[in-house]
Every structure is written in C-alpha cells, then in structure tokens.
Amino acid sequence: xxxxxxxxxxxxxxxxxxxxxxxxxxxxxxxxxxxxxxxxxxxxxxxxxxxxxxxxxxxxxxxxxxxxxxxxxxxxxxxxxxxxxxxxxxxxxxxxxxxxxxxxxxxxxxxxxxxxxxxxxxxxxxxxxxxxxxxxxxxxxxxxxxxxxxxxxxxxxxxxxxxxxxxxxxxxxxxxxxxxxxxxxxxxxxxxxxxxxxxxxxxxxxxxxxxx
Amino acid sequence: xxxxxxxxxxxxxxxxxxxxxxxxxxxxxxxxxxxxxxxxxxxxxxxxxxxxxxxxxxxxxxxxxxxxxxxxxxxxxxxxxxxxxxxxxxxxxxxxxxxxxxxxxxxxxxxxxxxxxxxxxxxxxxxxxxxxxxxxxxxxxxxxxxxxxxxxxxxxxxxxxxxxxxxxxxxxxxxxxxxxxxxxxxxxxxxxxxxxxxxxxxxxxxxxxxxxxxxxxxxxxxxxxxxxxxxxxxxxxxxxxxxxxxxxxxxxxxxxxxxxxxxxxxxxxxxxxxxxxxxxxxxxxxxxxxxxxxxxxxxxxxxxxxxxxxxxxxxxxxxxxxxxxxxxxxxxxxxxxxxxxxxxxxxxxxxxxxxxxxxxxxxxxxxxxxxxxxxxxxxxxxxxxxxxxxxxxxxxxxxxxxxxxxxxxxxxxxxxx
Numbered sequence: 001x002x003x004x005x006x007x008x009x010x011x012x013x014x015x016x017x018x019x020x021x022x023x024x025x026x027x028x029x030x031x032x033x034x035x036x037x038x039x040x041x042x043x044x045x046x047x048x049x050x051x052x053x054x055x056x057x058x059x060x061x062x063x064x065x066x067x068x069x070x071x072x073x074x075x076x077x078x079x080x081x082x083x084x085x086x087x088x089x090x091x092x093x094x095x096x097x098x099x100x101x102x103x104x105x106x107x108x109x110x111x112x113x114x115x116x117x118x119x120x121x122x123x124x125x126x127x128x129x130x131x132x133x134x135x136x137x138x139x140x141x142x143x144x145x146x147x148x149x150x151x152x153x154x155x156x157x158x159x160x161x162x163x164x165x166x167x168x169x170x171x172x173x174x175x176x177x178x179x180x181x182x183x184x185x186x187x188x189x190x191x192x193x194x195x196x197x198x199x200x201x202x203x204x205x206x207x208x209x210x211x212x
Numbered sequence: 213x214x215x216x217x218x219x220x221x222x223x224x225x226x227x228x229x230x231x232x233x234x235x236x237x238x239x240x241x242x243x244x245x246x247x248x249x250x251x252x253x254x255x256x257x258x259x260x261x262x263x264x265x266x267x268x269x270x271x272x273x274x275x276x277x278x279x280x281x282x283x284x285x286x287x288x289x290x291x292x293x294x295x296x297x298x299x300x301x302x303x304x305x306x307x308x309x310x311x312x313x314x315x316x317x318x319x320x321x322x323x324x325x326x327x328x329x330x331x332x333x334x335x336x337x338x339x340x341x342x343x344x345x346x347x348x349x350x351x352x353x354x355x356x357x358x359x360x361x362x363x364x365x366x367x368x369x370x371x372x373x374x375x376x377x378x379x380x381x382x383x384x385x386x387x388x389x390x391x392x393x394x395x396x397x398x399x400x401x402x403x404x405x406x407x408x409x410x411x412x413x414x415x416x417x418x419x420x421x422x423x424x425x426x427x428x429x430x431x432x433x434x435x436x437x438x439x440x441x442x443x444x445x446x447x448x449x450x451x452x453x454x455x456x457x458x459x460x461x462x463x464x465x466x467x468x469x470x471x472x473x474x475x476x477x478x479x480x481x482x483x484x485x486x487x488x489x490x491x492x493x494x495x496x497x498x499x500x501x502x503x504x505x506x507x508x509x510x511x512x513x514x515x516x517x518x519x520x521x522x523x524x525x526x527x528x529x530x531x532x533x534x535x536x537x538x539x540x541x542x543x544x545x546x547x548x549x550x551x552x553x554x555x556x557x558x559x560x561x562x563x564x565x566x567x568x569x570x571x572x573x574x575x576x577x578x579x580x581x582x583x584x585x586x587x588x589x590x591x592x593x594x595x596x597x598x599x600x601x602x603x604x605x606x607x608x609x610x611x612x613x614x615x616x617x618x619x620x621x622x623x624x625x626x627x628x629x
Contacts, residue, residue, distance in 0.1 A: 012448065055494050057444035064445060098307065098320045101440060148571050148609040149316050177526070178571050178605065186576040195491065 005034065009041035010048075012058060014065050021069050031076040038069050039112070046112045050197035059105060085116035087207040088138035092120030092129060093176075094153040099146035102176050102196075106142060109196040110203060115140075126160035133166050140203050141170050143189065146177040154187040162188075171206040175199055217417030224282045225419050228600070232519060232564045234541045236597035240590055240626030242619050243283035243421055243566075245523075245546075247290050247606030248317040249615075250275045258309030258317045262295035265405040272409060276418055278612075279619055283421040284413055287406065289482060290606070291319075294402050300395045302353030305436070318608055326350050327437035329446070332453040335437070336460060338365060347437070354391040357384035422482035422521050424473035426513070429461035429505045431486040440487065447497055454501065462505050466512045473518050480519045480544075483509065489526035503534055514542045521566075524550055525605065532558040548604035556593045565593055566600040569618055574603060574610035579617035586618055590626045601626065 005024075008017040021034055045062040048054040054062075089110050093103050100122050107119045118132055129141060141161075143154045154174055161167050172189040175198075184192035193199040215223070223238075230237035251261040254271030261268060272287045295308060305326070308319040326347060327335060335342045341364045349359040360382065367373045379385060410420065427435070433454065434443035446454040469481050487493070488502035510520045520543040527549040528535065535545070536559055546566035547555055555565055568589045573581060586601060593599045601622045607615070 014448070055497075056492050057447055057497065058494075060441055060444050061448050096313065096316045098313075098322075100323075147316075147318065147320070148575060148605075148607075149318065151572070151575055151609060180570065180572050182570075182576045183572045 005037045006041045006044070009038060009062065009065055009069075010044040012061050012065065014061070014068075017065055018068060018072070021072050025072065025076055031073045034069065034073050038066055042066060042112045046109055049109070050200070056101070056105065059108065063108060085114060087114070087140070087203070088116045088118065088136050089140040089142060089203055090118045090120065090129065090132050090136065090138045091142040091144065092124035093122040093144045093146075094150050094157055095123055095125045096153050097145045097147050097150045098122045099144075099176070102146065103142075103144035106144065106175065106193075106196045106199045109200050113200050113204070115203060115207075126157040129157055130161060130164045130166065133161070133170060139170055140206050141172050142199060142203075143172065143174045143187075144176045145174070145179065148178050150176065150178070151183055151186060154183075154189065158188045171202075173199060173202050215417075217415060220417035221414065221419060224417070227282055228419070231598055231600050232541065232544060234561065234564060234598040236628040239628060240594045240599055240601050240622050241282040242601040242622040242626070243281045243285075244279070244569075244603055244615055244618065245285045245421065245606050246275060246281075247285070248608040249610055250287065250290065251317045252609065253278075253612055256317070258313075258315065259295070261317045262291065262298075262309050262319075265294060265402060268294075269405060269409045269412075273412060273416070276413060276416065279615060281418070281619065284418045285606070286420045286422055286482070287409065289422070289425060293399075297395055297398045297402060300391060300398055301355065303351065304353055305351045321435070323439050323441075325439045325442045327442075329438075329442065329450065332450065332457060336453070336456055338363075339460060339464075341365060355388050357382070357388040360385060420478055420480075422480040423476035423478035424469045424480075424518075425482040425484075426465045426469035426509055427483065428485060428488065428502060428509065429458040429465065430488065430502050431484075432461050432465065433457055434487045443487070444493075447493070447501060451500075458501065458505050462508055466509060469509075469513065470516045470518065473513075474516075479517065480521050481513050482521050482523065484523040485525055485528075488531070489528055490530050491527065495530060498531055499534065503531070507537060510538050510543055514539050519543060521546060523605075524548060527551075529554060535559065536562050538562065544600065546600075546602060552589070552593055556595075556599075560596070560598060564598045564600060567602045567604050568593060569601070569603045571603050571605050571607060571610070574607065574614045574618070577614060579613050582614045582617040583621045586621050587625060590622065594626060597628070 005017060005020045008020055024034060025031065042062060045054060045059065049059055091103060091107055093100055107117050110117045118136055118138065120128055120132060133141065143157060145154055158172060161170065173191045173193050174184055174187060174189045175193045179192055181192050191202050193202050227237040227241045231241050248261065250271045254274050256267055256271050268291065276284050295310065298308060304322065306319045306321055307313045309316060313320060331346065334346065344364060345359055345361050349356045360379065362376045362379055366376060430443065434440055438446060473479060473481050488498055493502065513520045522543065523546045525548050529551045532555055540562045544564045544566050545559065548567060552565065552568045559565065569582065569585060573585060589601065601618065
C-alpha cells in the first residue's frame, strides 16, 4: 500500500497521489508515514533529475504535489517534529541579481539529500552571507547568479567573507547561467557546479558524506 | 584608396549574407552582440543608461567606432523601453536602475503569474479584450483603472452601445488615458532619438544585426503571461489550453515581426529562445510545446524573404537533430552553451552558425586566451563558411581588450583563401 503513494508521486500522477492521501487520512492512517512516503518519492524524483530522466518542469510539478499533500496532512499532525539535520548549507543569489529558478532547484536538491539549507533569497549583499555564516556555523556556502554582473558580485562576496576572517571556515561553490571554471578562478571560490546534481555532490564531498 | 561608408556597408552586408547562404565570404564575419557593454564601455552610470537618451546614443556610436564590428547589435533590443517611459506607466514587470536594482546597468525581469491559470479561456476567447482589461492593468500600475472598462466586444452594436462611452468619462479611467497619452509622447521622443541613431550608424557604414524581433509562443506565454513556474505546470495540468494558446499567439508574433522587418528594410529578425533548453524541458515536451511553433515561425519568416537569427540561449545540444528541419542556407542559429562542434557536424549544411566565444572568457580571460579560442572556432566551425564569430550571449560585462582581440584576430586569421 505504501508503495502506491510513493510511485504515484514519483510518477507525477497528481490526482492519484492526492486521492490516496485523502483516502488514507480518512482511514486513520499515520500522517507521519504519509510524509515519510512523500519524502521517499521526492528522493526518487531527485535521482531521476540528477540522471537527466526528469527536468525542471518535473521538479516543479513534484514540488507542487508535495506542497498540496503537506497542506492536507498538516491538520492531522499533533505537533511538528523537526528532523535532526547535521550538515548546513547557506545559499543565495548574489547582490544585484534577482534570478532564483536555478537557486531554488539547488535548494530543493540539497534539502531532499538531507542537508539543512538556509536559503537567503535573491539580491543578497555580502554582509547577509557573513551574518548567516556566523549565526549558523554553516561550513558550506553556495553563491548563485544568472547574469554576467554576478562575476564581480560573487568576487566581492567572497572577498568580504575573507576580510571577515571566515574564508578558512567555509567551502564556497558557485553556479548559474554564465558561470564556469574561469569564473570560479576569478571569484576565488572553491568549486563550480554545472547543475544541481553537481552542487549536491560537492556539498556531500565537503561534508564528508560517502558518495554512492 | 579608402572605402566609403556606403561601400563598407555593402561589403559587411554581403559578408553576412554569404555566411548565411553557407558560402565562404572573404573572411569570417565578426559581430559581437553588445548589450549593456555599450554603456559600461562608454562610462555611463546605470541611471544615465536608462534615462539620458542622448548619452546612450553617443555610447553606442563610440563603441561602434572604436571596435568596428561587421554588424551592430540593435540598441533597441538592449533597452526596449527607457526609464522615463517605464516611470510614466509605473511598469511592474521589470526592475531597472534606480527602480529596484542598484549598481547594474541592466534590467531584470520580475517573474510572476500575470495571467492566472483559470484565465486561459478569457485569453483564448478574446486576446485583445483580455490584454486591455486584465493584463495591462496588472503590469502597468497607472493603467489599473482600465479593468473597469466594459467588455470591448460590447461595442460591436454601434449605435446601441454608444452609451458605454460613459465609462470613458470616469475620473480614474480618464486619468489612465491621459497617462497613455503622456507615455505615447515620451515614446515618440525615444523613437525619434533611436531612429536618428540608426541613421547615423548606417551613415558610418555599419548594418544592424537585426531590426525586427519575434518570440516563440511558449516563451511569450511563459515570460509575459503565466511565468516560468506557471507555464511549466500548464504542460501537465492543462496541456490542451496551453497548446491552443500557442496556436493563437503564433500568427500574431509572425505578423508583427514581418511588418516591422519589411518597414525597416532589414531582413534579419531576432528570435531569442528562453525556455526550450535541454534542462528546461524534456525532449518530448520540446517536440510538443516548443519546436513546432518555432519551426513555423522560422519557416514563416523565410517564406516572406526574411532571415531568422535565432539566439539559442543556454544548452540545446540534445535538440540539434530536430532543429535541422528548416530550409537550408536561410537562417542563423546563434549558440550559447550548446556544443558548437557537434552543432557544426549536425547542422553545418543547413544553417549558419554564430557564437562560440563564452562571455565568461571575455570577462575573466586574457587577449591571448581569446585568440586561442577564436583560432579553434575559425579552424573547425569556420571551415567551408557558414560561420559568424560572436559571443555566446549578449555582452554586458567584458574587457575591452578581449573584444578587440576577438575582432582583430578574426579579421586577420579568418580570411578564406
């Protein structure tokens, strides 16, 4: 029975997935199990995305189904139980740039891979990154940018992190539309990731998580 | 003997035309597609870029004179509408210098569901009515009162509907209409400035890369109406409506692009692709929602004697076989992150290939790096003609010496024997 829901979500069968959730809730099924199954389904979606079997629209649609399920399940949860997550990643689109599609996908992929992700949003000045590094003690930071103006903005952000004396405490990765390894060198980041799957491998490598 | 600007204009035009016809021109044409580089290079502040029409014109002319590209990227495709015009209508769909963006010469798009999912039917039934009474009030703050207009089709009963004009006398609607008049006046001022810039550049001996432009219907719907997220969900939740909207938008785009191209006398029509890339949709979705309309757009323009210049933004490597299916020697595919060498292999006998110099190299590399890269491009992609040297994307940031290296090296090394 559990597998029906996992596969309905993973196959992006929205109506079927919602029907199953509704039927289960009505039958008094453990709501936490529904969430756990949804999480497993999202792992499959993430794997398919990394394997280029699924694309951005599939990811967005899966996210949409998941949030509908959350809304349905929420009233049935007694209290929120926070999942303990150890490895923290800060992510944001650098100052001057307001693009967020790529960043949101990286956030999503890191999240389903078990990272605690602090997504700062778009057009984020260096000080905000620095503050968050201090507050959370995160050791991994992802800088996102779509436009070529982000080259300098990323460089400025990394320079500011260095001046704040935090450069040795964090690993920095960059990604987005016009980025490549030449830009990585220019900005002084530790790594460039071509897509969300690469961002996850980089973060896992740094966090000391064994890669499959 | 030095050539006159007219002779140079003809020479440059022919060089381009030969490359497009998949022949070997005298040498590889080189036409960096300048974007906000015009402003940066000339030292304009971000606000001047959007607000000082005369300074923007001078910046474009200075850049063209200093670099002498074979084609000039139409500055009207860089700044489509200037700051004063956007201010008058209180435009909501972009942020521009002084309005939500600091330190950038460029503008950025504000993603949104400007047309809601349940409004497809209204759009499909009567697009013009939908645009005037629902869409414009959302994207132009000052035109919000237009949502109170009666349905425009109610005016079809002439004498019987005359009383509906009373709506036009509402204070808020009159205000909105006055705003339209002011915006129109400002728009004319801008247009006059841009027309004289066009003439000046023509007189200097330089053709424009394009004058007219068109968008793929999927992009029109995704960029301007439904938003990226909205249009992506529509592919699953309401594919029939999306396809009907695509069918509806296609002839509108084609008609407008043909009209403007013919009026301008410039046959090249710019078509930037936004949402059909390898990572943005599956191959199946590309074949269903993107390519059929793009192909009709390309073929429709070619049938009118025009030359589509398709800017293939991002990576389309997995779609190259499909994109072969157009008349040979009549169009330009300008690639950004697509594998250029594969593109030459698959498409070399069908379409002129443009681009190949990464924007990141132009900013972070040295002139030597740029020359090495251009050499490889000329050797492989330039082989046998049908190639135009250019950056991958619109150039906003670049080191001037790298642009110069790209142009000078191509002029020297790109000669066909």
